[in-house]
Amino acid sequence: MKNMKIEFSKLVDYIEEQLDPDEYSRIEKQIENDPALKNMIAVIKALKSEAREADWIQMKKPSHDLFDRLFEDIKKRNCGPGKKYGVNIFDSGLLPIPEGIRPAEVETRRLKYLVGDGDIEMSLYPISPKSFELIGQINGIEQGRSISVELVRGRRRIAAKTNEFYLFRIPKISSGHYSLRIFEGDSTIGELQLEI
């Protein structure tokens, strides 16, 4: 195929599937006989179809929003000692509501943070339009340690102990911005920001 001139302007239409059948098969023959060209077209076509399939249109905004939060958390964490500052890596509240589903106040929100060498998962269950029950679990801590948490908003503090599986529950909290601190005895082993 070295002596046949490649029609690059037609190749784009070929990729876009906008050629008439005769032209299409003529260009296809050119491609078939040129391995480098064949590879290039195959990859571009595969990437094009992947881009269409990847749901990126719906996921772009939540991904940017999550990334901004995660990036700020990492910056704060890097300023302090011992990776104590929690990095938000998942928030179901950022995801768009699937088509055909009515927005409902009863939707449970789930959050995940990386703290130290472990992570913390939390679920917020609405009990009224502006108040929630918070249930969380701390993972990555060896068994048998005395771990408690404290939710702080201004001067208000709500403390909760964890059970043997490091599960904790705060039965009622209202909307607002909170800090969640994690303690082992009197020492702070983690802290994260939480917008409820």
Add this chain to the structure above:
Amino acid sequence: MGDNRRDFLERLIDLCRKGDKRAWHELIDLIGPVVFNLCRKSNLSRDESFDIFGRVSYQLVNSINSLSSPEKILSFVATITRRQIFDFYRGLQIVEYYGDQTIESVADETSRSPHEDYEIVKLRGILFEAMSQLSERDYKLVMMLFLDPEEPSYKEISEKLKMPVSSIGPIRAKILARLYKVLSKTKWKFGVFSEDFDKTK
């Protein structure tokens, strides 16, 4: 090839290293479809995929300073995404139950086999390396023409890239020719089409 076009990805990564939020969003737009696509192929739900995206982003931010080959960013992201997916399934204890082939054997709705998908990931890396030798404008044009899921019209592309609609057609052909030239010098020795390649050598 001039300096302007040579190192678009390098400059993008450099801006990310400096904490430029717009550059990070541009990088996220580049890697996002790769992450979500790999998750979809591994049969993860939307929530699970978003979780994987967060973990991959976390790793990317933490390793951006030590990334030695910016042109290999997509291969790097594909690798950490696969690892995260594997860890996810291991967390569910499915991997131990069914063996290490689980990820590869997870049902895939596409017509391509896992082997072909893997090859496409590798070829994608080579294509993006070739694209990194294009100018910033040409690079963005390729992205918008072929890889943007929103499939922008020529008018939208013209507005975003500040170029006349009439010049998009000729430029896109020139870019493909340039990519072809770069790729012809590259060895596409592996891949789903490697047999054909070997026959013609």
